[in-house]
Amino acid sequence: MSVIRALYTSIALLIPFGVHAQTFPNKPVQIIVPYAPGGSTDLAARVLAAKLTEQWGQQVVVENRPGGNGFIGMSAGAKSKPDGYALTLGTVGDVAVNPALFPNTPFSMERDFTPISMVSDAELVLIAGKNTPYASVQDVLNAAKAQPGRLSVATSGMGTMPHILLEWMSLVSGAQFQHVPYKGGGPAAAAVAGDNLPLGILAASGVASFVKSGHVKVIAIMSPERSKNNPSWPTLIESGVKDVGGSGWSALFAPRGTPPEVVAKISADVGKALKADDVIARFSGAGMEAVPTTPTELATRIKKDRESFAAIIKSANVKPE
Amino acid sequence: METLSLLLYGLQIALSWENLLYCFAGCLLGTLVGVLPGIGPVTTVAILLPFTFGLGPAPALIMLAGIYYGAQYGGSTTAILVNIPGESSSVVTTIDGYQMARQGRAGPALGIAAIGSFVAGSFAVFVVAYFSPPLAEIALRFGPADYFSLMVMGLAASVILASGSLIKAIAMVLVGILLGSIGTDVNTGAIRFAAGLPQLTDGIGFIVLAMAFFGITDVLVNLEKSKEQHVANAEIKNVLPTMEDLRVSAPSIARGTLIGSILGILPGGGALLASFAAYMVEKKVARRPANFGSGDIRGVAAPESANNAGAQVSFIPMLTLGLPSNPTMALMIGALMIQGITPGPGVITERPELFWGLIASMWIGNLMLLVLNLPLVGLWVKLLSVPYSLLFPAILAFCCVGVYASSNEPADVYIVAVLAAVGYALIKFDCEPAPMVLGFVLGPMMEENLRRAMMISFGDPSVFVTRPISALCLAATLLGLIAIAIPSLRRRRDAAMQE
Numbered sequence: 001m002s003v004i005r006a007l008y009t010s011i012a013l014l015i016p017f018g019v020h021a022q023t024f025p026n027k028p029v030q031i032i033v034p035y036a037p038g039g040s041t042d043l044a045a046r047v048l049a050a051k052l053t054e055q056w057g058q059q060v061v062v063e064n065r066p067g068g069n070g071f072i073g074m075s076a077g078a079k080s081k082p083d084g085y086a087l088t089l090g091t092v093g094d095v096a097v098n099p100a101l102f103p104n105t106p107f108s109m110e111r112d113f114t115p116i117s118m119v120s121d122a123e124l125v126l127i128a129g130k131n132t133p134y135a136s137v138q139d140v141l142n143a144a145k146a147q148p149g150r151l152s153v154a155t156s157g158m159g160t161m162p163h164i165l166l167e168w169m170s171l172v173s174g175a176q177f178q179h180v181p182y183k184g185g186g187p188a189a190a191a192v193a194g195d196n197l198p199l200g201i202l203a204a205s206g207v208a209s210f211v212k213s214g215h216v217k218v219i220a221i222m223s224p225e226r227s228k229n230n231p232s233w234p235t236l237i238e239s240g241v242k243d244v245g246g247s248g249w250s251a252l253f254a255p256r257g258t259p260p261e262v263v264a265k266i267s268a269d270v271g272k273a274l275k276a277d278d279v280i281a282r283f284s285g286a287g288m289e290a291v292p293t294t295p296t297e298l299a300t301r302i303k304k305d306r307e308s309f310a311a312i313i314k315s316a317n318v319k320p321e
Numbered sequence: 322m323e324t325l326s327l328l329l330y331g332l333q334i335a336l337s338w339e340n341l342l343y344c345f346a347g348c349l350l351g352t353l354v355g356v357l358p359g360i361g362p363v364t365t366v367a368i369l370l371p372f373t374f375g376l377g378p379a380p381a382l383i384m385l386a387g388i389y390y391g392a393q394y395g396g397s398t399t400a401i402l403v404n405i406p407g408e409s410s411s412v413v414t415t416i417d418g419y420q421m422a423r424q425g426r427a428g429p430a431l432g433i434a435a436i437g438s439f440v441a442g443s444f445a446v447f448v449v450a451y452f453s454p455p456l457a458e459i460a461l462r463f464g465p466a467d468y469f470s471l472m473v474m475g476l477a478a479s480v481i482l483a484s485g486s487l488i489k490a491i492a493m494v495l496v497g498i499l500l501g502s503i504g505t506d507v508n509t510g511a512i513r514f515a516a517g518l519p520q521l522t523d524g525i526g527f528i529v530l531a532m533a534f535f536g537i538t539d540v541l542v543n544l545e546k547s548k549e550q551h552v553a554n555a556e557i558k559n560v561l562p563t564m565e566d567l568r569v570s571a572p573s574i575a576r577g578t579l580i581g582s583i584l585g586i587l588p589g590g591g592a593l594l595a596s597f598a599a600y601m602v603e604k605k606v607a608r609r610p611a612n613f614g615s616g617d618i619r620g621v622a623a624p625e626s627a628n629n630a631g632a633q634v635s636f637i638p639m640l641t642l643g644l645p646s647n648p649t650m651a652l653m654i655g656a657l658m659i660q661g662i663t664p665g666p667g668v669i670t671e672r673p674e675l676f677w678g679l680i681a682s683m684w685i686g687n688l689m690l691l692v693l694n695l696p697l698v699g700l701w702v703k704l705l706s707v708p709y710s711l712l713f714p715a716i717l718a719f720c721c722v723g724v725y726a727s728s729n730e731p732a733d734v735y736i737v738a739v740l741a742a743v744g745y746a747l748i749k750f751d752c753e754p755a756p757m758v759l760g761f762v763l764g765p766m767m768e769e770n771l772r773r774a775m776m777i778s779f780g781d782p783s784v785f786v787t788r789p790i791s792a793l794c795l796a797a798t799l800l801g802l803i804a805i806a807i808p809s810l811r812r813r814r815d816a817a818m819q820e
Contacts, residue, residue, distance in 0.1 A: 037367040038651030043659060064367070065729055068522030069505065101510075106519060109711015151363035152777050156661070158510030180475075180776050182743070183507050183769070186654075187588075190642050194461035208644060217462075232686050282374065285661035320510035320759070 021261035024084055030060040031252070033142070034073025039184075040203070040286055041250050044120040045089045047282045048252075051273040062290040068177055069159065070094040071106050075225065077110035082268060084256035089119060091250045092161055095302055100310035101159050101320060117299040119268045122248040123204040124222040125233065127189075130185040130215055132198045137220050138241035140199065144175035144284045152178040154192055154200035156185040161248045164309055165222050167316040168244045169236060192216050203248060204230070205287015210293055223247050230285075246305070249291065251298050253293040256318035267295055331677025333378060335685050343380045347387020348689045352697075355395015355407055357719075361528070361727055362392035362760050366652045369509025369658075379661040379675050383682040385656055385755075386636070389649045390442070390683070393632050394690050397434045397625055400425060402701055403716050405536040408647075409527050410592040410628035412758045413600045417613060417620030424616050428560035428702045431619055434625040435694045436562070441626035442687035445633035448582045450680050453669060457584050457635075457641035463587065470794035475594050475800045478601055479759040490756045495809045498767075500525060504703035508772045520732035525740070528727045530761060532720040533740030534747075540713045541745045544735040559753070560699050570622035573603055577623035580629030585637075588644040591669070592740035592764055599627035620750070632692050633683055638678065640664050677766055717731035721768040791819040 029052070033045045042064065049060040067071035069095065077088030095113075099105055111255075128134040144151045155162035158181045170176055180197055182188035184204040192200040192207075193215035200207070201222060210216045221233040224245030235242045241273065252270060254263055271292035273279055283290045293301070312318075334340060354365045366385050373381035396407025401418035416433065421430040423555035448456075479492040503514045504524025515521035562570070578597040585593040603623045604613050613620050625665075635646040643664040654664055662672060669676045705712075725731045744754060776785045786792045 006786065008398065026791050036648055036651070037363055037370075038645070038655045038657075043655045046367070046370050047374075050374065053371075062367070063729060066523065067728075071519055150779060159508070178500055178776060178779070180418075180773060181510075182773075186645065190461060190644050191464075193642075194464065195466045202792075205663065206643065209663045213666035215777055217664065220639060229787070233481075278374075281661070282659045286655070286658040287663075298737045 014147055024262050025056050025058045028061055030086045030162055031062050032073050032077045033062055033064050034070035034094060036080045037064050040122060041091055043286045045251055047279055048273060050278055051279050052278055055269055055273060075106045075201050078107040078253050082255040084254055084258050084262035088253045089250055090253055096305040097159055097309050099165055100313045102280050112256050114256050115265045115295045116254055116263055117250040118249060118251040118291045118293040118298050120250045120283060121291045122288045123227055124201060124247055125204045127192055127200045127207050127216045128219050129192050129195050129198050131195060140219060141175045144177055148176040149178055152180050152197040154180050154182055154188040154197055156188055157181045161246060164312060166201050167318055168312045169241055171243050171315055172244050173275045203287055324451050330682035334674055334678035335681035340380050340383050343384035344686050345689055348383040348391040351391020355392035356398050362388050364648045365500040370656055378662050379678045382655055385653045387686045390632055394694055396488055401430045408529050409762050410596045412755055413596045414621055416755055417617050420616035427705055427765040428698050429562040429566050430621050431698045432562040433622045435620045435628035435691055437574040438629035438686050439691045440574050441581055441630035442633055443684055444578045444682045445582055445630040446680055448634055449637055453637050453641055454636050460586050460638050462779050465770040466788050467790040468770040469767055469774055470785060470791035473761045474798045476762055477801055479756045489752050493502050493752050493757040493762035497607055497757035498764030501761040501764040507769050520730055529724055529733050529737050532724050533737045534744040536720045536750055537741035538543045538744035540716055560702055566618050567685050570618055573619040573623040574626045576602055577626030578630045581586055582628035582634050585631030585634030586731040588638040590647045590763055590766055591635055591646055592628045595627040595631035596624035599623040640668050645740040666713055697757050720747050
């Protein structure tokens with residue numbers, strides 16, 4: 001009896017695998033966001049979810065699980081059923097910085113997640129207040145070298161991409177800065193605009209209005225290449241700070257063990273959604289670029305970023321304590 | 322004159338059928354989610370966000386703003402009826418509002434809250450219209466040292482709030498600060514006092530704290546009392562405020578409105594500080610026989626006016642600096658950005674239809690809320706005549722649902738249970754929860770800004786006295802402390818409390 005039952009069970013388990021990709025999705029799909037509503041990751045998730053709902057004819061729902069440096073949401077995503085109905089939108093901070101920053105994260109990218117596609121990418125910039133004498137990366141570095149550790153730089157928080165880039169810039173250039181973390185990019189941008197401190201590394205979208213109003217000036221873009229939208233901003237690399245470059249990206253993941261056909265289908269459909277004109281327009285409004293990739297491309301990017309960030313975090317001795 | 326014509330222009334936009342409809346939808350939804358626990362304004366706005374993609378920026382923002390201030394109205398309703406403040410800024414309302422409800426005066430309390438909010442909202446509209454650019458510039462100049470000193474002043478003043486022992490009030494503020502320090506430290510990223518629980522790494526949520534220390538604790542305290550007392554409590558005297566109520570409250574509404582309009586400019590603790598400050602001022606200036614703490618209508622009128630004025634004025638930092646005062650406003654910024662509008666100093670001149678349309682719609686929305694809420698008062702009051710044996714399980718269930726739904730986190734419900742036990746013990750020791758809430762909300766902000774100010778000044782503490790705003794706040798605090806410390810003045814304080 002038990003043998004027959006086992007046989008039945010295995011057949012029952014096998015059948016859906018074949019038809020999964022054709023029928024997926026046949027019920028609502030959830031996207032877990034490890035951040036509170038309102039941030040750029042949440043916005044990206046909501047824009048993508050609305051488009052996928054349209055494409056699939058099934059509700060795609062965003063579920064915010066904020067807290068604990070993204071650990072709560074990432075853990076929830078890792079523990080979800082691997083059937084493609086519970087996806088997780090993690091950021092570069094969640095998947096490439098935190099594993100290097102925290103000695104024991106409650107999830108493991110290799111053990112728990114399968115990459116699907118990159119989703120959004122946001123440019124970061126180095127800004128200075130309008131009353132500061134700095135006009136170029138060299139000015140900033142010279143000032144910092146003249147008074148080591150006496151030049152304050154605002155970032156959106158401890159262990160965020162801007163923080164990592166600040167440490168990286170310090171390591172490569174030898175200039176030392178005072179890192180002043182804020183609770184998010186908005187307050188940090190206002191602090192630089194209000195002359196509370198001279199410098200900031202922040203999302204380009206968050207400082208755009210202060211740049212326009214003349215409260216702050218952009219010194220450099222933190223990406224490895226110049227921006228398509230603002231080609232006049234120099235990169236750090238061309239200003240002589242070798243190799244330093246990065247941006248704030250987010251990507252979609254499924255729990256490890258999700259059938260490969262389903263992952264491939266989601267990746268293809270997400271790619272299609274991210275190429276839609278209205279999605280591109282909404283992303284760009286929020287200061288992001290839609291950047292679909294294949295699962296393999298995403299895996300490579302994670303590996304590359306993680307290795308370089310781990311080295312920076314180790315050399316700069318960044319510790320959450 | 323120019324501002325007036327721009328306001329009229331805004332009125333034209335807000336009075337279009339489409340915008341009126343979205344304004345009404347927002348106010349209605351906001352009132353509903355404010356009253357019903359289980360789904361708060363943040364969740365509502367998040368769910369409706371994709372729906373706003375297809376709308377223009379003005380109707381989208383008008384509707385979302387309606388949800389925001391509508392929920393504030395709704396939050397006061399639960400604070401008065403069942404002692405559950407929906408937001409930190411309605412904590413003060415529970416002090417006298419809930420006492421009024423227990424004396425059968427829930428109707429006047431709700432009525433005066435609605436009227437006060439309307440008056441405050443109408444005044445705040447003009448503040449936003451006339452003073453947005455200069456006020457934004459002031460908010461921008463507010464540095465970490467200034468924030469720190471303002472928080473110090475707020476906390477020092479909060480002991481006046483307590484009607485009982487001074488020592489206990491100070492102790493409760495300190496307990497609040499300690500509870501607030503649970504979670505991730507912004508400056509270093511270190512996780513403090515989380516007891517290894519990942520659910521505590523972001524600290525205790527305000528909703529969790531409010532449900533535990535107000536809602537559930539109060540149910541426990543009530544259950545101890547005999548049945549007769551509840552019956553007496555439910556006796557309804559009148560449904561709407563009397564002329565006498567209005568006359569007594571009018572100056573309080575005016576003062577609350579003014580305080581809210583000033584403090585609302587500060588992103589973060591603005592509306593909360595405003596409601597506390599308004600209450601303290603009322604206690605100080607009351608000349609007529611006062612019974613604050615046991616159901617004085619002025620103790621509802623002033624903070625309710627202050628928090629509504631504060632909530633509206635907080636649109637200034639949001640629209641002109643991109644600084645949200647709370648998660649709902651953060652979502653509104655998101656909604657604007659998706660429409661291709663980045664809040665910032667240029668938004669008033671670049672998108673006049675949005676800015677003036679929103680301002681005018683806020684006034685219309687406040688009117689709608691008044692019309693919507695006054696008839697509802699009778700309904701809410703009837704709710705209180707439901708036997709307590711039926712009411713309390715419902716309150717408990719709503720508390721649990723509300724806590725769970727605000728974070729999707731089952732552990733929060735357990736944290737509420739633990740905190741409610743603590744809250745019950747504190748009530749038994751005659752320790753009031755209101756000063757603790759102030760410590761809980763302001764303490765972490767105070768620490769964050771103290772350390773940030775010291776980082777920026779490279780360890781030089783003189784910034785706190787060389788910056789004018791900071792120096793002024795610290796001087797006021799010092800004067801207040803001296804007043805408390807000198808015994809003769811202290812007797813006067815006690816006498817003031819006895820009134």
